[in-house]
Amino acid sequence: MSELRHDPLSRRWVTIAMERSRRPGEFRFPQPVPSSDTEPCDFCSGQETRTPPELYAVRDRGGANSSNWVVRVIPNKQPVFAIEGSIDRRAIGLYDRMRGIGAHEIVIETPIHRVKPAEMPLLQLSAALTASRIRMSDLMRDNRFKYVLLFKNYGETAGATIHHPNQQIVATPVTPLLVSTQLSAARSYFQLKERCLFCDVIDQELDRGTRIVHVDDDFVSFAPYASRFPYEIHLYPRQHTHQFATLSDANTEKLSAHLLTVFRRLDIVLGDAPLNWMLVNGPNTNVDVRRAGFWATLEHDFHWHIEILPRLTPMAGFEWGTGLFINPTPPEDAAAFLRDAL
Amino acid sequence: MSELRHDPLSRRWVTIAMERSRRPGEFRFPQPVPSSDTEPCDFCSGQETRTPPELYAVRDRGGANSSNWVVRVIPNKQPVFAIEGSIDRRAIGLYDRMRGIGAHEIVIETPIHRVKPAEMPLLQLSAALTASRIRMSDLMRDNRFKYVLLFKNYGETAGATIHHPNQQIVATPVTPLLVSTQLSAARSYFQLKERCLFCDVIDQELDRGTRIVHVDDDFVSFAPYASRFPYEIHLYPRQHTHQFATLSDANTEKLSAHLLTVFRRLDIVLGDAPLNWMLVNGPNTNVDVRRAGFWATLEHDFHWHIEILPRLTPMAGFEWGTGLFINPTPPEDAAAFLRDAL
Numbered sequence: 001m002s003e004l005r006h007d008p009l010s011r012r013w014v015t016i017a018m019e020r021s022r023r024p025g026e027f028r029f030p031q032p033v034p035s036s037d038t039e040p041c042d043f044c045s046g047q048e049t050r051t052p053p054e055l056y057a058v059r060d061r062g063g064a065n066s067s068n069w070v071v072r073v074i075p076n077k078q079p080v081f082a083i084e085g086s087i088d089r090r091a092i093g094l095y096d097r098m099r100g101i102g103a104h105e106i107v108i109e110t111p112i113h114r115v116k117p118a119e120m121p122l123l124q125l126s127a128a129l130t131a132s133r134i135r136m137s138d139l140m141r142d143n144r145f146k147y148v149l150l151f152k153n154y155g156e157t158a159g160a161t162i163h164h165p166n167q168q169i170v171a172t173p174v175t176p177l178l179v180s181t182q183l184s185a186a187r188s189y190f191q192l193k194e195r196c197l198f199c200d201v202i203d204q205e206l207d208r209g210t211r212i213v214h215v216d217d218d219f220v221s222f223a224p225y226a227s228r229f230p231y232e233i234h235l236y237p238r239q240h241t242h243q244f245a246t247l248s249d250a251n252t253e254k255l256s257a258h259l260l261t262v263f264r265r266l267d268i269v270l271g272d273a274p275l276n277w278m279l280v281n282g283p284n285t286n287v288d289v290r291r292a293g294f295w296a297t298l299e300h301d302f303h304w305h306i307e308i309l310p311r312l313t314p315m316a317g318f319e320w321g322t323g324l325f326i327n328p329t330p331p332e333d334a335a336a337f338l339r340d341a342l
Numbered sequence: 343m344s345e346l347r348h349d350p351l352s353r354r355w356v357t358i359a360m361e362r363s364r365r366p367g368e369f370r371f372p373q374p375v376p377s378s379d380t381e382p383c384d385f386c387s388g389q390e391t392r393t394p395p396e397l398y399a400v401r402d403r404g405g406a407n408s409s410n411w412v413v414r415v416i417p418n419k420q421p422v423f424a425i426e427g428s429i430d431r432r433a434i435g436l437y438d439r440m441r442g443i444g445a446h447e448i449v450i451e452t453p454i455h456r457v458k459p460a461e462m463p464l465l466q467l468s469a470a471l472t473a474s475r476i477r478m479s480d481l482m483r484d485n486r487f488k489y490v491l492l493f494k495n496y497g498e499t500a501g502a503t504i505h506h507p508n509q510q511i512v513a514t515p516v517t518p519l520l521v522s523t524q525l526s527a528a529r530s531y532f533q534l535k536e537r538c539l540f541c542d543v544i545d546q547e548l549d550r551g552t553r554i555v556h557v558d559d560d561f562v563s564f565a566p567y568a569s570r571f572p573y574e575i576h577l578y579p580r581q582h583t584h585q586f587a588t589l590s591d592a593n594t595e596k597l598s599a600h601l602l603t604v605f606r607r608l609d610i611v612l613g614d615a616p617l618n619w620m621l622v623n624g625p626n627t628n629v630d631v632r633r634a635g636f637w638a639t640l641e642h643d644f645h646w647h648i649e650i651l652p653r654l655t656p657m658a659g660f661e662w663g664t665g666l667f668i669n670p671t672p673p674e675d676a677a678a679f680l681r682d683a684l
Contacts, residue, residue: 001424001441001442002422002423002424002441003439003440003441004439004440004441004442004443004481004515004516005437005439006437006438006439006565007437008436008437009517013516013518013519014521015422015423015442017422018442029450073367080344080357080359080668081344081357082343082344085343092567093546094350094542094543094546095347095349095567095568096347096348096350096530097347097348098345098346099344099345099346099362100343100344100345100346100357147664149660149663149664151659151660151662152659153658153659156656157656158656158658158659159655159656159657159658159659159660159661160658162413169658169661170664172664172666173346174346174355174666176663176664176665176666176668177353177354177355177631177664177665178663178664178665179664181662192581197436200436201436204435208435220391224435225434226407226437265546276658276659276662276663277659278659278662278663279663280663299548305612307662307663309662313501314498314499314501315499315501315503315568316493316495316500316501316618317493317494317495317500317501317510317618317619317620317658318491318493318501318510318512319438320493320495320618320620320649320651321491321518321520321521321618321620321621321622321649322491322512322514322518322519322520322521323518323519323520324487324514324516324518324519326422337521339558
């Protein structure tokens with residue numbers, strides 16, 4: 001017998017196959033970075049002239065676009081969104097369109113070509129996340145951008161086209177559907193209870209314990225009650241805060257240490273698996289309130305977090321047609337494997 | 343410059359890369375059915391004892407579960423949902439759950455092990471779609487099921503685990519999120535205009551013409567204005583109707599002929615590509631109105647249709663984090679290639 005579980009944040013039902021739980025070794029996936037991959041690539045140290053000029057970098061010595069950098073942020077060479085111009089909203093008969101105004105930046109996490117997430121040195125990941133935080137804060141000053149997303153694709157199955165370790169930042173002129181669904185659920189809950197839905201979920205998970213993967217004084221990671229995917233993990237700051245951009249340097253280092261522990265646990269249990277992680281942030285509060293409408297001031301009711309999705313199972317017609325995911329590994333089993341790993 | 347386009351049905355923004363349109367030959371995908379695949383499998387003619395007893399079949403002679411069938415419907419051996427039992431809704435603290443009650447059936451489309459969608463004989467596909475229609479009508483008599491979905495996975499990239507041509511029917515005790523979003527958009531539009539949103543979309547597409555892929559007296563296929571994927575195609579009955587189950591036998595054959603033409607066009611343009619198709623149906627109107635609530639009576643405002651998704655590009659962190667898909671082929675280009683194919 002399977003179980004249908006409802007996720008209060010995404011308002012999504014998920015089917016959890018309770019009886020035929022798939023063990024970690026039962027998943028087959030391609031190697032994230034093929035062994036045929038050659039270096040140096042455009043993102044390697046010494047190849048700085050092969051990329052657009054950098055937007056931000058951390059380096060001990062030398063000028064902009066020289067080598068010896070620790071972390072480097074560049075605009076995407078083939079950006080999905082253009083940074084210059086007005087949004088120009090129009091009706092096309094029944095439809096709506098606007099110009100693709102936004103930003104698309106690449107945070108090169110390390111000068112080294114091949115590093116899997118579990119083996120990134122702590123100070124390196126911390127420098128990369130700090131650089132991402134600084135760039136996101138900067139992009140949020142632009143009130144054309146309603147939302148700024150940070151994410152990483154690891155492995156071709158996860159949509160990575162460049163193998164050199166990188167994070168991506170995208171600023172969009174619309175509040176994306178998946179985000180507005182979470183914002184809407186969080187706001188309804190806050191209006192009812194005057195408490196943050198995410199904070200209540202964290203309390204309940206810590207109290208119950210069976211889905212906790214890793215916890216320290218500042219952050220908690222757990223397999224969500226209604227996980228869409230096997231070994232899906234959500235990471236939350238334990239202190240209520242709606243904006244990742246407001247995190248201190250010290251807490252960014254603590255976040256990096258926590259994230260690394262989670263990646264190590266995943267690597268031990270699943271091996272070197274393809275994955276995506278996305279930082280789900282509050283909306284840009286610098287946007288003009290009249291334009292942002294409903295999403296203008298959400299400091300109390302939204303809670304930023306990171307969603308980690310190992311890419312072990314393909315999407316099939318059932319999921320595309322319904323959004324009702326089938327997860328063959330109960331999150332309680334996944335969390336137990338991951339807790340026992342270290 | 344890319345363009346953001348809004349889909350009025352799914353309420354989703356999509357980014358269409360207008361300048362660097364990817365041509366058909368630029369997509370790489372694995373062969374849907376590997377050449378190493380061996381027959382006979384459990385679904386082949388003569389192997390009837392290797393499946394659960396059939397629920398429905400079309401055959402010229404012989405008794406139930408004998409060979410010589412044209413189309414055969416069986417319960418899934420490892421069903422996601424169990425058919426027997428009560429739904430038993432409960433709160434688990436903040437969360438909601440119910441038992442996985444539902445149905446999961448396999449429609450074996452042909453006795454022949456290897457037939458690609460573009461090469462299915464018309465009468466064979468028509469018999470399969472008729473069988474699916476009959477089984478869906480039967481499942482809708484059960485008022486525990488709020489929704490009945492029909493879909494096909496073709497190729498491992500599209501989530502197919504069995505290569506023998508088959509369709510799947512799943513009945514669920516909840517209205518899936520993607521369906522309720524469309525239902526909600528359609529109802530709001532009907533309340534405003536007293537017209538079906540889907541009918542208006544069809545009229546606008548036929549009037550404009552640039553996104554039309556194939557049209558005949560009864561059905562129309564087009565590349566949606568806000569296509570998520572390259573070569574995504576939506577097929578609609580031109581006559582307003584909310585339930586696929588009410589289609590006549592004659593119209594099922596016309597639908598099959600239309601669908602085959604679309605598959606042939608896709609095959610000529612893209613080659614033998616993995617794909618999913620899903621039939622998005624109205625909700626089950628046999629469900630008790632008090633339990634179905636908002637979704638009880640939608641005969642005027644919903645319009646069933648088929649969504650065809652060639653699986654050419656992987657989902658990456660940006661899509662998982664936002665639901666804001668990036669489509670590298672403008673639907674106008676895709677439709678022109680597909681129109682010119684035959």
